[in-house]
Amino acid sequence: MMEIRKADSQGRLTLPAQWRKKVLGSSHEMCMILDGESLIVKPRHEPDLSRYFDSVTVNVEPEGFEEYHKLKLVVHRSGSV
DSSP: OOOOOOOOTSSOOOOOOHHHIIITTTOOEEEEEEEEEEEEEEOOHHHHHHHHTTTOOOOOOOGGGSHHHHHHHHHHHHHHO
C-alpha cells in the first residue's frame, strides 16, 4: 500500500485511519527510524517481560539465594546461567 501525503508546516503527517487501526491498534506511540533516505515508522509496544520469568536456571543450593552478592559470585564463577 502506498499513499501520498503532505506534511503540515510543523512536519506532521496524518496516517490513514485504516493503517492506524491495523498497525498501531491501541498504541499511540511510534518509533521513527531514519534509514538512509527512508523514514520507517513502527508502533511502540511495551515488551512482555513476563516471558522471561522462570527462564533462567542455576545450579545453586537454596541457601545461596539468601545474600545477593554471594549468589552473584557463585553464579558468575560457575557460569551456570
